[in-house]
Amino acid sequence: MESEVKRIVEFIRSRLSEYGFKGAVLGVSGGIDSAVVLALLLKALDRKQIAVFILPERDSSPESTKDAKLVCKHFDVGYTLHPITGILKALGIYKLQPPAYFIPWKVKAKYALKRWEDYAKNKTPYETDVTGSDDQEFLNGLAYYRAKHRVRMVYLYKEAERRNYAVIGTTNRTEFLTGLYVKWGDDATDIEPLLHLYKTEIFEMAKFLKVPEKIIKKPATPDLIPGLTDEKILGMSYFDIDRLLSKIETGESLDNEDEEMVKKVKKLIEMGERRNRIRLISLERL
Numbered sequence: 001m002e003s004e005v006k007r008i009v010e011f012i013r014s015r016l017s018e019y020g021f022k023g024a025v026l027g028v029s030g031g032i033d034s035a036v037v038l039a040l041l042l043k044a045l046d047r048k049q050i051a052v053f054i055l056p057e058r059d060s061s062p063e064s065t066k067d068a069k070l071v072c073k074h075f076d077v078g079y080t081l082h083p084i085t086g087i088l089k090a091l092g093i094y095k096l097q098p099p100a101y102f103i104p105w106k107v108k109a110k111y112a113l114k115r116w117e118d119y120a121k122n123k124t125p126y127e128t129d130v131t132g133s134d135d136q137e138f139l140n141g142l143a144y145y146r147a148k149h150r151v152r153m154v155y156l157y158k159e160a161e162r163r164n165y166a167v168i169g170t171t172n173r174t175e176f177l178t179g180l181y182v183k184w185g186d187d188a189t190d191i192e193p194l195l196h197l198y199k200t201e202i203f204e205m206a207k208f209l210k211v212p213e214k215i216i217k218k219p220a221t222p223d224l225i226p227g228l229t230d231e232k233i234l235g236m237s238y239f240d241i242d243r244l245l246s247k248i249e250t251g252e253s254l255d256n257e258d259e260e261m262v263k264k265v266k267k268l269i270e271m272g273e274r275r276n277r278i279r280l281i282s283l284e285r286l
Contacts, residue, residue: 001208005040008193012044015191016166023049024191025160026168027152028079029223030054030067032206032215033170033194038075039209040193041168051159052079055152057088059108064223067215074212084151093147096140109227115141126233130179130271145225149185157188166190174199174242178234178268179275180222187279198242199230236264245269 016024024041028034041050054068065081072079088094125138133139153167160167169189171181173196181187194202199220206216220230220238231237244265247254254262 001205005043005205005208008040009044012040012168012191012193016045019166019190021164021166021190023051023163023165024168025051025053025156025163025165027053027055027156027170028068028071029170030064030071030215031170031220031223032202032211032218033172033220034068035071035211035215036202036206036209037168037170037193038071038077039206039211042075042077047077049165050077051163051165052077053156053159054079054081055084055155056081057083057148058085058094059148059226060223061109061221061226063218064221067218070212071215082155084148084155087151087155088147091147091151093144096144112226112228113232124235126235127267127271130275141225145222146182146185149182149222150188153185153188160190168193169195171195172197172199172202174238174245176276177245177272178241179272180230180234181275183275183279198245199238200242234268236261236268241265241268 012024016022024045026034026038026041028038038050038052052072054065054072056065056068069079069081128135128138129142156167159165167189169186169192171187171189171192172194175181176195197205203216221228222230222233234241240261244254244257244262246252247257248265248269
């Protein structure tokens, strides 16, 4: 793990130098990925070269903002807290869903989970998310949550470009292979230091880098839809997904694995490949 951390630190330094960036901008969410990236940046750069932003919105879990502050305090890093609720409201994003301004977060989370389970009776909502739908209510939901990541990235790039800093991504290999990201949202970055690591490897690196135990143990969540975790969206635990992803990528035998779990992971890979192809199509030129 020590040598891997050194390798990533050198990667960050070399890329910043190669492209002429003077520092790094990072959005800290309160999750494990951004906490690990912050720890790596502190090894790669001087503290004054790192600009950290916490960008919650109306539907963010109150705990996420607290945890983001905890991470910054733990690593003794200053941050700017800038809610993006006003921007999303001005864009009409919140009008895509039933009024919820005065509704407690726990009630919103219960409502969102119920809707997710209702959609799951016919087809996994995540598959519908990737492949598309004729259901206008579902499409409104996609526009609703994807806008949040895109607004965050616009804000981060504004802050990065006024400093000549690079925007640092936090996407890991599991998310990339399964397509668990928002196109031109959390994938819109200058450097991705974790893209080669499975989520479970991030857990191990977090321990090595002394990320707060609370952050390591909390359920991973995109914090876009109240109450929905990554594992609920993907339908499996990260430990099972990563074990099977690794076997599939290396060609290792799957004979001793549960057939249904293997089918699920292969379907997730299909979803990831589809999302990655769609992303590349938008870069094509005649």
